[in-house]
Amino acid sequence: PTGGHDVSVQARLLDLLRGLVTDLGLAAIVVTHDLAVARLLSQRMMVMKDGRVVESGLTDRVLDDPRGPYTQLLVSSILQV
Numbered sequence: 001p002t003g004g005h006d007v008s009v010q011a012r013l014l015d016l017l018r019g020l021v022t023d024l025g026l027a028a029i030v031v032t033h034d035l036a037v038a039r040l041l042s043q044r045m046m047v048m049k050d051g052r053v054v055e056s057g058l059t060d061r062v063l064d065d066p067r068g069p070y071t072q073l074l075v076s077s078i079l080q081v
Contacts, residue, residue, distance in 0.1 A: 014040060035078050039063055047071045 018041055021028050030041050038045050039059055046056040047070065055068040066072045 017041060035063060035075065047074065 014037065017028065017030075020026055021041070028041070030038070032038055042059045044057065045059045045062050046053045047062065047066075047068070048054065049070050055062055055066065055071040062071060063075055066075045
């Protein structure tokens with residue numbers, strides 16, 4: 001949701017979105033390639049490959065202990081950058 005914006009604008013947009021979800025009790029579906037954004041904004045997440053869900057669960061569990069080979073590769077590639 002913040003691609004193409006500078007870091008300060010990204011931070012403000014993410015804070016605004018997180019505040020709206022929290023304060024108003026809203027649900028939101030966020031589609032992102034940025035795992036840091038996913039961790040910040042979501043309680044649950046799905047990892048998709050070729051249009052199919054390959055892993056889902058609590059965000060912290062999926063990112064800290066990925067079970068599927070694709071999710072493991074995705075998480076490890078981000079951590080190595």
